[in-house]
Amino acid sequence: MQVEITDVFLRDGLQDEPVIVSTAHKLEIAEALVAAGVKRIEAASFVNPKRVPQMADAAEIISSLPAVPGVTYTSLALNGKGIERAVDAGATDIQVVASASQAHSNANAGQAIEDALASLGAAVSRFPQARFFAGISTAFTCPFEGSIDPGYLLRVVRAFKDMGITDIGLADTLGTTPTDQVMASLQHVRDAEPDLTYYLHLHNAHGQALGTASAAVDSGVVRFDAALGGYGGCPFAPGAHGNIATEELVRHLHDTGHDTGIDEDRLADAVRLARDVVMHSPAAGLLDPAR
Numbered sequence: 549m550q551v552e553i554t555d556v557f558l559r560d561g562l563q564d565e566p567v568i569v570s571t572a573h574k575l576e577i578a579e580a581l582v583a584a585g586v587k588r589i590e591a592a593s594f595v596n597p598k599r600v601p602q603m604a605d606a607a608e609i610i611s612s613l614p615a616v617p618g619v620t621y622t623s624l625a626l627n628g629k630g631i632e633r634a635v636d637a638g639a640t641d642i643q644v645v646a647s648a649s650q651a652h653s654n655a656n657a658g659q660a661i662e663d664a665l666a667s668l669g670a671a672v673s674r675f676p677q678a679r680f681f682a683g684i685s686t687a688f689t690c691p692f693e694g695s696i697d698p699g700y701l702l703r704v705v706r707a708f709k710d711m712g713i714t715d716i717g718l719a720d721t722l723g724t725t726p727t728d729q730v731m732a733s734l735q736h737v738r739d740a741e742p743d744l745t746y747y748l749h750l751h752n753a754h755g756q757a758l759g760t761a762s763a764a765v766d767s768g769v770v771r772f773d774a775a776l777g778g779y780g781g782c783p784f785a786p787g788a789h790g791n792i793a794t795e796e797l798v799r800h801l802h803d804t805g806h807d808t809g810i811d812e813d814r815l816a817d818a819v820r821l822a823r824d825v826v827m828h829s830p831a832a833g834l835l836d837p838a839r
């Protein structure tokens with residue numbers, strides 16, 4: 549089966565590292581990903597730079613990325629202002645994100661789920677020229693509320709559907725949700741909204757993300773987020789662990805007979821570059837827990 553991977557190192561991978569990676573280094577990593585055959589790259593998020601200084605250069609990144617046929621660069625936004633900034637910078641593919649848990653929405657987006665969705669919905673309708681897709685944080689487990697009722701998840705799925713969005717990513721923000729629970733919640737929303745396309749964004753606290761990805765592929769999921777080197781984590785979800793590593797997911801998919809279009813050797817070059825850049829970038833001074 550052909551499986552598509554969105555590498556999210558430049559966004560999710562860097563947002564929780566205590567370093568500021570230069571715009572030039574980010575662009576170099578994007579180039580290395582393209583050279584490896586990665587076709588979707590989440591390059592930046594348009595959030596409040598006072599809260600996430602690692603993403604302060606989002607507009608510069610999006611406007612500087614080289615156009616490559618067949619390659620899509622995606623951006624992330626959590627509110628209407630984020631969408632506006634992304635569109636102004638020239639973003640064409642924007643992931644809008646909301647949480648399935650109220651406590652995580654308050655911590656992450658600074659507002660209740662309903663308010664975050666209203667802000668996103670109003671902006672989505674203003675920019676028909678952009679392609680929107682949606683991510684749902686804490687889709688299965690929340691650091692503050694524990695297990696998420698699939699009914700709550702479905703409400704957020706439907707709110708995005710009402711905005712006209714048909715691609716929905718379900719995120720295991722902490723990376724602790726057992727495979728069976730991920731699959732049960734996925735099935736719940738699929739049964740209720742079978743015409744939407746679902747993808748998974750897996751973190752990997754317990755080493756079970758590859759098993760979950762396998763079960764999901766077997767059930768027909770053909771798109772995953774992953775990050776070079778397994779970096780990543782939401783700074784506003786205490787305990788969030790790194791993403792499933794792109795190189796491990798690609799190897800696993802190839803070993804199990806699937807195709808990703810990604811060259812493992814060239815990908816290893818990108819992983820080395822990412823590690824090097826994280827290790828040698830200046831400290832961000834982000835140790836203030838109140839941010």
Ligand SMILES: CC(C)(COP(=O)([O-])OP(=O)([O-])OC[C@H]1O[C@@H](n2cnc3c(N)ncnc32)[C@H](O)[C@@H]1OP(=O)([O-])[O-])[C@@H](O)C(=O)NCCC(=O)NCCSC(=O)C[C@@](C)(O)CC(=O)[O-]
Pocket residue numbers: 560563593594595596597599600626627628629630631633645656657658659683684685686719720721722749751781782783784
């Ligand atoms: C959501 C916001 C932006 C709301 O932002 P806010 O600060 O809560 O909003 P506000 O309306 O109270 O405004 C306060 C100030 O922020 C400004 N502001 C307001 N919005 C923006 C914006 N978009 N871009 C730039 N500036 C903005 C606004 O203009 C104002 O500026 P001031 O008047 O003080 O000078 C904020 O709370 C924030 O930046 N949160 C950080 C969230 C974040 O980046 N989380 C990590 C990404 S999501 C994630 O990792 C999960 C995911 C996707 O990977 C899946 C998973 O694993 O769960």
